[in-house]
Amino acid sequence: MSQAMSLRASRTRYALRKFINTLMLSLTGLATLFAIIPLVWIVVYITREGGRYLSVDFFTQLPTPVGVPGGGIVNSLVGSLIVVGIACLIAIPISLVAALYVADHPTTPLGVLVRFSTDVLSGVPTIVVGMFAYALVVLPQRHFSALAGSVALAVIMVPPVLRTTEEMLKLVPRNLREGSLALGASNWKTSLQVLLPAALNGIVTGVMLGIARVAGETAPMIFTAFGNPFFNTDLSQPIATLPQTIFVYAISPYQDWHAKAWATAFVLIAAVLGLNIAARLLTWWRTRRLRLA
Amino acid sequence: MSTNQSLRIFTRALASNETADAPTTTVKMRVTNLNFYYGAFRAVADVSLDVPDRRITAIIGSSGCGKSTLLRTLNRMGDLVPNARVEGDVLLDDESIYAPNVDVVDVRRRVGMVFQRPNPFPKSIYDNVTFGPRLLGVNHRADLDAIVEKSLRAAALWDEVKEKLHESGFALSGGQQQRLCIARALAVEPEVVLMDEPASALDPIATYKIEELMHQLRDEYTIVIVTHNMQQAARASDFTAFMNMNAQRAGTLVEFGPTKEIFTNPHQKETEDYITGRFG
Ligand SMILES: Nc1ncnc2c1ncn2[C@@H]1O[C@H](COP(=O)(O)OP(=O)(O)OP(=O)(O)O)[C@@H](O)[C@H]1O
Ligand SMILES: [Mg+2]
Numbered sequence: 320m321s322q323a324m325s326l327r328a329s330r331t332r333y334a335l336r337k338f339i340n341t342l343m344l345s346l347t348g349l350a351t352l353f354a355i356i357p358l359v360w361i362v363v364y365i366t367r368e369g370g371r372y373l374s375v376d377f378f379t380q381l382p383t384p385v386g387v388p389g390g391g392i393v394n395s396l397v398g399s400l401i402v403v404g405i406a407c408l409i410a411i412p413i414s415l416v417a418a419l420y421v422a423d424h425p426t427t428p429l430g431v432l433v434r435f436s437t438d439v440l441s442g443v444p445t446i447v448v449g450m451f452a453y454a455l456v457v458l459p460q461r462h463f464s465a466l467a468g469s470v471a472l473a474v475i476m477v478p479p480v481l482r483t484t485e486e487m488l489k490l491v492p493r494n495l496r497e498g499s500l501a502l503g504a505s506n507w508k509t510s511l512q513v514l515l516p517a518a519l520n521g522i523v524t525g526v527m528l529g530i531a532r533v534a535g536e537t538a539p540m541i542f543t544a545f546g547n548p549f550f551n552t553d554l555s556q557p558i559a560t561l562p563q564t565i566f567v568y569a570i571s572p573y574q575d576w577h578a579k580a581w582a583t584a585f586v587l588i589a590a591v592l593g594l595n596i597a598a599r600l601l602t603w604w605r606t607r608r609l610r611l612a
Numbered sequence: 613m614s615t616n617q618s619l620r621i622f623t624r625a626l627a628s629n630e631t632a633d634a635p636t637t638t639v640k641m642r643v644t645n646l647n648f649y650y651g652a653f654r655a656v657a658d659v660s661l662d663v664p665d666r667r668i669t670a671i672i673g674s675s676g677c678g679k680s681t682l683l684r685t686l687n688r689m690g691d692l693v694p695n696a697r698v699e700g701d702v703l704l705d706d707e708s709i710y711a712p713n714v715d716v717v718d719v720r721r722r723v724g725m726v727f728q729r730p731n732p733f734p735k736s737i738y739d740n741v742t743f744g745p746r747l748l749g750v751n752h753r754a755d756l757d758a759i760v761e762k763s764l765r766a767a768a769l770w771d772e773v774k775e776k777l778h779e780s781g782f783a784l785s786g787g788q789q790q791r792l793c794i795a796r797a798l799a800v801e802p803e804v805v806l807m808d809e810p811a812s813a814l815d816p817i818a819t820y821k822i823e824e825l826m827h828q829l830r831d832e833y834t835i836v837i838v839t840h841n842m843q844q845a846a847r848a849s850d851f852t853a854f855m856n857m858n859a860q861r862a863g864t865l866v867e868f869g870p871t872k873e874i875f876t877n878p879h880q881k882e883t884e885d886y887i888t889g890r891f892g
Contacts, residue, residue, distance in 0.1 A: 494731040502744040503721035
């Protein structure tokens with residue numbers, strides 16, 4: 320009897336529960352919308368402002384002086400590719416190897432130290448990292464260089480890549496690791512040949528986020544790569560990069576340079592977006608082939 | 613069910629076990645006064661056991677009594693658990709596998725393992741099987757091809773996968789995955805194969821295939837298998853070790869002997885109670 324009563328009571332509450340459910344669902348939907356509005360806004364705005372200045376010349380020509388029409392950003396485009404590329408070559412191996420160690424030995428003194436220092440490092444403002452690279456590379460060399468820029472970006476890139484890789488490695492089922500060790504594989508072979516491939520999709524995502532993050536770094540570039548109006552591929556010489564070029568164009572008082580700043584920003588964003596999409600396609604294709612999902 | 617009735621069931625299972633009357637054999641692995649501790653907790657207490665060469669030894673006992681723990685001391689997989697500790701010794705061909713100068717990697721190559729749940733690597737079937745041989749430095753395509761076919765045939769999987777060797781190991785059914793893991797273990801030609809409930813996640817037909825397989829492997833390999841399935845132990849093994857927990861919940865070896873004897877004429881009352889389904 321009492322049970323029947325309580326069931327009936329709960330039925331009258333059904334309408335209320337349903338209402339609350341709908342309300343919460345709408346709220347989460349609204350919050351999501353707010354979260355993506357800035358992104359859409361930025362992309363649309365930059366496409367509108369920057370898109371109209373784009374031409375083949377913009378990608379193949381060197382910058383022109385103020386007032387001279389035409390010109391492009393080929394030096395910054397290639398410069399960014401070089402600086403970010405070298406930064407990746409430095410940062411990715413270090414991050415992966417360190418992450419393998421930390422995931423395997425989370426409680427050893429060295430493991431704790433590495434995790435603590437990456438946490439601290441990821442909180443250091445990037446302009447400070449730029450000053451560090453200035454002291455480390457620029458001062459001894461006595462001039463700005465692409466390499467100094469790469470070092471600064473590598474330092475910025477290590478913490479996020481290391482931490483994502485560590486998290487992804489921890490998600491690899493323990494029995495895969497045991498399976499490899501039981502076949503007589505050493506620890507590092509297990510890490511390299513079983514754990515890394517098993518976690519590769521997540522690691523690639525982490526690396527992409529790292530690249531996207533540093534490709535747009537402006538402040539450290541000012542102390543390191545400095546900028547260069549000419550075409551340069553020499554690592555020991557100053558080099559132009561996309562964010563630094565945007566900065567220079569944007570703070571100038573000239574109308575046509577402002578337009579170029581928008582166009583350069585568009586190129587930077589498109590490149591980062593393209594890279595992300597490519598990485599997603601790659602992992603999607605790999606997932607399908609290996610039936611990981 | 614009376615003791616006699618249930619013993620009769622095992623007699624039938626034993627009847628299908630042509631090897632039940634195993635002649636005396638040489639010892640492949642010798643466990644002496646083994647204790648295994650997880651931190652302060654002793655999970656295996658004072659176990660001594662001789663694993664006969666080229667025979668199938670089954671380890672049975674209630675859940676949590678330390679069967680897996682004991683099995684994993686035989687190829688030093690127990691070392692992987694943080695804060696775990698081993699006392700006593702395990703000999704492989706009369707040499708300690710816990711001696712300070714012993715290479716763990718070498719021990720694990722000689723004593724292979726198949727796990728309770730299939731754990732293929734996220735690689736192709738081919739790369740799963742060649743993983744071990746490649747570690748040993750086999751790199752020629754023709755050699756690897758031969759190893760793949762031989763191992764997959766030995767694991768009774770060849771006919772099912774020969775058309776799709778380069779597809780993912782994950783694209784197989786659970787039973788096929790388990791046989792792939794057996795093939796992977798066999799590919800490095802170990803001397804001993806440890807199996808921790810290899811059929812617990814499989815249907816009766818796949819289980820039967822694995823038992824048949826063990827039977828074929830028996831001529832060349834020493835096999836130690838943990839199983840919860842009494843019929844399986846009676847059917848497929850030559851020797852049986854029965855473990856039980858003592859008052860401190862540590863696993864001890866109650867009785868060890870030829871399977872036929874354990875199942876038809878156990879010396880300990882505990883053993884008889886367990887195999888006839890009476891506990892406590
Ligand atoms: N990694 C571990 N850390 C701490 N204790 C453990 C660990 N693994 C197992 N144990 C404990 O050791 C005891 C024996 O475990 P074990 O896995 O060897 O039992 P088992 O006989 O294989 O049981 P089952 O038949 O259920 O697989 C159990 O009490 C278990 O809780
Ligand atoms: Mg177990």
